[in-house]
Amino acid sequence: MDAAQVVDYGMLALIPPILAIGLAIWTKNIIVSLFISIIVSTTILNGWNPIVGFTSMIKDYMFVSLEDSMNTQALFMMVIIGGFVALLTQSGGAMAFTDMVTKKVNTRAKCEGGIWLGGLFVWFTDNGNSLIVGPIFEALAERLRVSREKFAYILDCTTSPICAMIPIIGWGVYAMSLIETELEVAGIHEVTSWDVFMQAVPLNFYAILTLLMAGIMAFTQWDYGPMLRAQNRAMKTGETLRAGGTPMRSETKKLELPKGVTPKIYTMIVPLVVLLVVMFSYLTAKGLWYTKVAGTDIRTAIASGFLCATLVLIAICVKEKIYDFNKCLSIITGGMSNMMFMCVVLVLAWSLSGVTKAIGTAAYLTEISQGLLNPALLPCIVFAIGAVMSLATGTSWGTMAILMPIALPMAITFGVSLPLISAAIISGSLYGDHCSPISDTTILASIGSACDHIDHFETQIPYATTVAVICLAMFLVAGWNPTPLMTLVAIIVLIAVIFTLHKIYVKKYGHEKDLVKA
Structure with a gap:
């Protein structure tokens, strides 16, 4: 495993996430998809020896994930x-x-x-x-x-x-610790990591827009795309779960x-x-x-x-x-x-996270994109890199751990707003954590709702990507003029976009009206 960490695997570093996500969509079986992705990846890491790769998968990744x-x-x-x-x-x-x-x-x-x-x-x-x-x-x-x-x-x-x-829970503490490290290295003492994090909150476009969009979609029923089809099915037939769908936990039987x-x-x-x-x-x-x-x-x-x-x-x-x-x-x-099904999925997801780290997925994505970086474009590009990286690895914290030490020193050198860059990194990291099929929070949402996991992924990603595209545009503009007022602009744009998409898809799929239950 140590030897594997110093090898440059090039494009092979993309195999774990691509295989996991591709198989999940194709087979609609998250356990099989994760298992195959891990064993193929560990085989690569161990000189293409499948026998050693199999035992390494258990010893170096599954057991290690449980030691955490x-x-x-x-x-x-x-x-x-x-x-x-x-x-x-x-x-x-x-x-x-x-x-x-x-x-x-x-x-x-x-x-x-x-x-x-x-x-x-x-x-x-x-x-x-x-x-x-x-x-x-x-x-x-x-x-x-x-x-x-x-x-x-x-x-x-x-x-x-x-x-x-939220600065006082694990998320905020972790992000601020990464920011604090870079401030200390740069010798900056006039601002603290708390200052940077709190000023980044109103610029955290993805978090704000995602929370707002969920509320809008709940109260207005402006659904579109695959979600509209699912909502129509449930309202018309009473089948809240797709026929043939496999819920991520046992459904509640009729209570007697x-x-x-x-x-x-x-x-x-x-x-x-x-x-x-x-x-x-x-x-x-x-x-x-x-x-x-x-x-x-x-x-x-x-x-x-x-x-x-x-x-x-x-x-x-x-x-x-x-x-x-x-x-x-x-x-x-x-x-x-x-x-137990959920526990197995989580262990496999954690194991895949370890594999992507060992094979250098995040590092490779960062390496091939570094030539694109430009001071004014830095927030937009950092967000895009973070979104791709987090989607591929299913981890927001891992994405932040890679991007903070790269993007913050660049921001300091070029005079780009540190709160803006921090917000771009956190927003990009959130995208994959929110919608990647191998993310633990995505898996847990499927469990909490007793939903088929792949159905959740396929219906959610158009919504998450809608927000991500708007965020990309906002960070592009904010690169020249960073201001919290951009959040208000983003909200207005979001409402207009989802209303328009709803109208377009209603013409395509129809819209089963909400029935009032007596």
């Missing part, structure tokens, strides 16, 4: 959440919540708007967001015929894009409570309150509101909250004679086992 404490914490967290979600669903609380909320949230647009607002509320985690918000709205979304594709899109939009603008048991909303509300109280109490003790909180502490808070909520939910189920203790444990372990 952040990854193991994430897997543990997902398993705990899976058990809680299963019992919460089977307790009848979600059913009671759906019955109550449907009296007010009685249209698909209102339901999608609720999912969006819920995602904005869970701003403190990109990995946990979809798994917290998704199950809460699952039954309601099914009843109001929200396609799984649209459900997954909204969940995905409220993960990394919002976290990328024990005879004489009536669903009560407090069986859902009380555990969720406990979840939030425990989570935010821990984070507050760690200084959430006035300092930077480590990613380990955030994951600890989430896991602690879900564990406590699960214990409270078990007590409620036993007290209300919904299930006895042993039945509760059976449901919880069943929910945990349903998360």
